[in-house]
Amino acid sequence: MKTHKFFILSTFTIIFLVGITGCKKYLNEPPENRTFTEETDYTKTENMVQPLIGVYQKLNRVDEGWSDFPLISVRGDDVNAGGLGDQQDFANTDLYSYNKDYWMYNALWQDYYSYIITANSAMEQVALYKQYASNKALADQYIAEAKVLKGFWMFQLSRVWGSLPVPPNSDPTELFNVPLSTKNEIMTMVSTWMDEAIPSLPAVRPNERGDLPGGVTRYTALAIKALANLELKQYQTVADVTGEIINSGRFILEPDFYQLFKIKGKLNSENLLEMQYSDLGQGTGDNYYYLFGFFGPQGWTPKVAGAGDGWGFWEPSLKYIKFMLDRGEKTRLETSVLFTDRGILELRKDHPDLPSWISHTTPSGDIINDFAREMFVSGKHYLPSDQLTPGRTNYGTNKNFTVIRYAEILLMYAEALTQGASGAAGSADQAVNEVRARAGMPALSGVTNAQVMDEKFAELAMEWGTRFFDMVRLGDVNALSYDGRTFTMEKTFLPYPQFQVDQLPILRTK
Amino acid sequence: MKNYLPRKQASSWLKSMFLLLLTIACSAAFGQERSISGSISDRSTNESLPGASVLIKGTTIGVTTDIDGKFTLKVPAGDNTLVVTYVGYEKTEVSIGAQSVFNIQLNPSKTSLQEVVVVGYGSTKVKDLTSSIVTMKSDEINKTPSSQPLQALQGKVAGVQVVSAGGPGDSPTIRIRGVGSFPGRGAESPLYVVDGMFYDNIDFLNPSDIASMSVLKDASASAIYGVRAANGVVLIETKSGNYNQKSEITYNGYFGYQIAQNVLKMANSQQFTTMAMESGSEADKSYILNAMQRYGRSTVDPNIPSPNTDWYAEILRPAMITNHSLSFAGGNDKARYSIGGDYFLQDGIMKMENKYERFNLRTKVDFKATKWLTVGGNFIFSNALKYNNQGSAWSNAYYAVPIMPVYDPSNTLATPTDYSNAQDLGYRSGQNPFPTMDNNIDRVKIKKLLANFFLEFNLIPKTLTFKTTYNYSFQSIDQRVINLPWFIGNSFQNPDATITRYFTNYNDYIWDNVLTFTKSFKNHNLTVMAGTSFKDEGFTFLTAQGKNFPTDMEQSWYISQAVNIPAEAVSDNGGAQYGMSYFGRIAYNFKEKYLLYATMRADGSNKYQQKWGYFPTIGVGWVITEEKFLKNNNVIPFFKIRASWGQLGNDNIQASDGAYTTSVVTTTLGGVIYGGTVVSNSYSELKWELTQETDVGFTARFLNNRLSADFDYYNRETKNAAIPVSIPLVGGSVLKPVGVIRNSGIEVALNWSDKTANEKLSYSVGGNFSTLKNQAIDLYGQPYIDGGTAEFRQRTYVGEPLMAFYGYKVAGVYQNQGEIDADPIAIANSLVPGDLKYVDQNNDGKINDDDRIILGSYFPSFTYGADVNFKFFNFDFSLSVYGQTGNKILNRKRGEVIWTSDGNMDADLAVNRWHGDGTSDKYPSSSGLRRGWNQKMSDFFVEDGSFFRIQNIQLGYTINSSKWLGGNFPQTRIYLTAERPLTLFKYNGFTPEVANGWDNQTYPVAAVYTIGLNLKF
Secondary structure (H helix, E strand, C coil): CHHHHHHHHHHHHHHHHHHHHHHHHHHHCCCCCCCCCCCCCCCCHHHCHHHHHHHHHHHCCCCCCCCHHHHHHCCCCCEEEECCCCCHHHHHHHCCCCCCCCHHHHHHHHHHHHHHHHHHHHHHHHHHHHCCCCCHHHHHHHHHHHHHHHHHHHHHHHHHHCCEECCCCCCHHHHHHCCEECHHHHHHHHHHHHHHHHHHCCCCCHHHCCCCCCCCCHHHHHHHHHHHHHHCCCHHHHHHHHHHHHHHCCCCCCCCHHHHCCHHHCCCCCEEEEECCECCCCCCCCCECCCHHHHCCCCCECCCCCCCCCCCEEEECHHHHHHHHHHCCCHHHHHHEEECHHHHHHHHCCCCCCCCCCCCECCCCCECCCECCECEEECCCCCCHHHCCCCCCCCCCCCCEEEEEHHHHHHHHHHHHHCCCCCCCCCHHHHHHHHHHHCCCCCCCCCCHHHHHHHHHHHHCCCCCHHHHHHHHCCCHHHHCCCCCCCCHHHCCCCCCHHHHHHCHHHHHC | CHHHCCCCCCCCHHHHHHHHHHHHHCCCCCCCCEEEEEEEEECCCCCECCCCEEEECCCCCEEECCCCCEEEEEECCCCCEEEEECCCECCEEEECCCCCEEEEEECECCCCCCCEEEECCEEEEHHHCCCCEEEEEHHHHCCCCCCCHHHHHCCCCCCEEEECCCCCCCCCEEEECCCCCCCCCCCCCCEEEECCEEECCCCCCCHHHEEEEEEECCHHHHHHHHHHCCCCEEEEEECCCCCCEEEEEEEEEEEEEEEECCCCCECCHHHHHHHHHHCCCHHHHHHHHHHHHHHCECCCCCCCECCCCCHHHHHECCEEEEEEEEEEEEECCCEEEEEEEEEEEEECCECCCCEEEEEEEEEEEEEEEECCEEEEEEEEEEEEEEEECCCHHHHHHHHCCCCCCCECCCCCCCECCCECCHHHHCCCCCCCCHHHHHHEEEEEEEEEEEEEEEEEEEEECCCEEEEEEEEEEEEEEEEEEEECCEEEECCEEECCCEEEEEEEEEEEEEEEEEEEEEEEECCEEEEEEEEEEEEEEEEEEEEEEEECCCCCCHHHCCHHHCCECCHHHCEEEEEEEEEEEEEEEEEEEECCCEEEEEEEEEEEECCCCCCEEEEEEEEEEEEHHHCCCCCCCCCCCEEEEEEEEEEEEECCCCCEECCEEEEEEEEEECCEEEEEEEEEECCEECCCEEEEEEEEEEEEEECCCCEEEEEEEEEEEEEEEEEEEECCCCCCEEEEEEEEEEEEEEEEEEEEEEECCCCCEEEEEEEEEEECEEEEEECCCCCEEEEECCCCEEEEEECCCCCEEEEECEEEECCCHHHHHCCHHHHHCCCCCCCEEECCCCCCCCCCHHHCEEEECCCCCEEEEEEEEEEECCEEEEEEEEEEECCEEECHHHHHHHCCCCCCCEHHHHHCCCCCCCCCCCCCCHHHHCCHHHHCCECCCEEECCEEEEEEEEEEEEECCCCHHHHCCCEEEEEEEEEEEEEEECCCCCCCCCCCCECCCCCCCEEEEEEEEEEEC
């Protein structure tokens, strides 16, 4: 009897205890009062390209971010800050006197890191689409493209600051937990990223891409790998990688050097990477533009009346101009430099026999008037007023911003070979002479490393601080100490922006 | 010792008693000397007490109870009283009268180790605890005249900080062992478990509904509540009857007044005028002139305006408080019941429609349906009506100028009342607090229902039980905020009548199933409990607003009567949270000497991505006095060392923070527009916070149990606190579960109780204190987290308290030009005598942001309490005190000067301002107050919040009435209470009790004086 009752009660007990486990299903109930449709539908793989276009949008930044390129590139004996009195800390940076509180430092940091975060985010987003994508190779290609651009930005940041944290994913707060990587580590990392990306990328010229014209290709990745390895002085790798680009036979130097930096240079077959802008061929309406006004002369007399002038920054250095005059350069000098009368007077002081083609009128017929901020104006950032789409007046609008071009590949190849590497794409002479020929310069034979570096100076001045970073790499402080300024190797890196130091304790350990 | 004898099973005991009662009852009344019989048992456990002493008062006639707790005794003729004593229990006297059978139940004495305390899903004896639990009984709770039972905990429990709330019906802030969750997100409050139901606040309970409140302070005690336990747990048992208890009708009531204490003394008209004249502000001087023109000149001093308004005196009033509770309780051997009701009414001390009224009804019945089944039910219904105060009046009255009267008959356009307007004198704002006090009516109707039902199966009598309980809670909060139109001046008016309604309903239920096994094997005593619980918590919320409704009759105050119903003010929300839990406990002891206690809870929830959390704890104890070398000595009758470790959760943390935002962007490729997306990610998945707690302590009794002592060291560390992490590159911040917060300290409680041999005088003296060190241990690599506002910065540094006040340290005041000239800092900042001198912390010869330091925390580092109780003949007296030190308060009322410099200020500041060489080294000059240099966040604004208070004094007289009206006169006690009659502090404010340290609109805590009556039939 007793055991009977015990049995019944126990059964009850078990029913209760087991019955409650049926409630477990409620643990999967979603939260109340929210919209569930706001989430991205990753099965719509036709949208897979959108996150990648978001990354290109960062590359082709409009308006904002105009100070990034100048800060990266202002140091070196090819160019002066210009601006006279405006943005004194920018001018001081050019004089190797750095101010960690200066807004441009923080702006470059924030811009490029946020681009990198965007690239990481795009890679994560595309990966989410990939699981539903029928063309998984395309997903891999998009991820690779974002990775290449991320590598480019990380490369630029590390050249400026040296040791840095590398964001592991799209969450910016992760930066709190990331240790600093040294510049060498970062360059190695960038090189590895390129290796990871290359197999997924199309082996075409950027302007051959039908889907995303001017987008990243295998050769863009190779070029960035070469740049990173050049920083690492891994000359053999540089020779191998640039050799691969040369041997592809896909790239040619634009015969008209002057027009390479004008409308004709847009999606030119010489370009491996460029920031693209467009006024859509219309005189009014949407306009995607780079703020070239920063580089432009103040108070000019354009051939096409009404074309806007610039802010008067980015002055080619006297040292560069004299160097070019002494070499007897014409094509590259008249492309790279626009002269004012005041500048011409200054040149005449020690070059009394200045060539007659040097004039305040540009080859396109715009007149550069004297203005206080500069004696010379950057020609590579100049778009003749007669190339503006009628109706558009902003200085340089509709012009693209060249980032990496084939001439630099050829010269890196030559540099690597003259540093002792062996190459499979011809001799250093061949590479250098190809570049010289286009500039109307006589061929050389048995080029030395010094000659290659001079050639790079002549060819790539005012572009991306190439000259500065070359001289730093070679430890040539004399080249960088000019016009009264003195460079020492400890001036290589900018100080971390104070705003970032306040936020990220890891930056304080340096 | 005898009192620890193992209990014997007494299964058929009650039945036999019934038979005895039936057979003896009629025959016993006749003889000269007669025989009585009965049994003695423990009131809380119903266990029989063998060896208890039963004595006839004033004689040597007595016996001790047998092994079943029974006795028989020959009683001589005449009036006799039985005196029952038993170690660890209160002495109990029972008048014999004509009765023959006595079932006497003893209450464990207050400091007894026999006392049974509730622990989660069960109960245990105090002496078997390995954890830190403090229990407060109804007698103590009822000493505090308040709507809020938790108020009674203040100063009574070491390690529990109670910050009183002044507003009628407002809940005090409770912090158990510091704050382990980042403040400001409503995730810091403890869990309240009322008869098995979970609550975030227990404002609906009347103190007289409650039998006991137990604070589970450490992990060993609270970990059984798993994911809800990290902020501490308070278990509340409502009143219940006792089996075999004579029906008892109890009335308890009090009536009294609340009087505002320590009312902040403001500058009077003369002092204010002096300040204005010294301000260097032509405008301020002209306002004085305007006041004299408008209201006349003072007859005492013609240079000051005639009005001299003390605004705090104007907005305050003495306010009534009263409570009446009636309770019926009793039981027989099958059933027990407790039914009661109470009514509470309290007016606020702010002179407006500001009050709290509550009517509660409760019923609790347990019924032993069969030998193997007990059923029970419990209802508490609470119906409250609350009118909230107009909080802004507390700060308005601070800066309202004294040179303005309350009413201004010349303000003929004013409606509905001709209040004065400071703008008429030229001041920036209207200042007068009355228009909003009169015309803003914030009514809240709060209805709360708690219901529990249970079935308990005795599977194996006294060994294996199974209990299934369904707990239900319904809460309806219906708030109506009315702003009636008024006009005092063109820019001091409320043109629109607005009505805003908020409806919130909470529907929660918890279904618990608990299996408990208790068995002793020789020297091994074992209790094993296993259970499951399912929890369903839901809420709905709806709000809407109407503008311009007919205002004359309250019957028209509905949104549908409004002319304009703005769509954007409508909001609808809801939530559903489910929890599924498995839990268990093992309590084991060997000879009651070595104790082991372990619990484990697995909590599943739909709230977070991570569904399940596991919360273990283990505690050990060693009762040294059970060892041979200490056993049976009277100097140290009991000494137990205990240690515990456990993990606790806090699921008041939101499920996630930040967002994935997808923005559409366009760019051109090859001259063609391409559309793309940029997904920015600040999304952060959160989960419950995990707190790990270690507690080491001892519990001891000395000198024949007269002195009791409890000591605890605790260290609780929140391992993954949700802290704001600033987003580099993007800005802003997002909560991430990555912080580490530590609270550590010690707690000491001592109590001495004794009585004279004739028992005419008994007394006890107790004291407790606790220390708290609150620290941020890890902020995810961030150097600090900013809080507060830009003007009044609070900052959390690693190693420092959470949200500490942060600013400059004042070194003094520049006294003269010589001092200025000698200080490059003063010259660089163009300072003048009367300006504050800040400490140059880094000695760089500059005062800038780098010179700011931590000025202090709003958490007290030391709290203490003490109480004294006397019983002398029929008088009883008790006194308790409470104090705290180490906390800081931001005097935000004074801080208002940085925005509006023309207002009034407290008298201390006005009188002790700098006004010439050597006049003050503490406060700046009147004109200095108006300069930015002196308005920097500094310890000029951050003050010491230490205080000492006489918490409660009660004097009672019990009328010895057993012989009146033939013994039918109720037991009567009359008592007088003074609650918080005296508070001592240095802070320049109304009250040092400011929960978050920002004193702007703090409702001051009043003193309460009541007279009460207690009747027991």
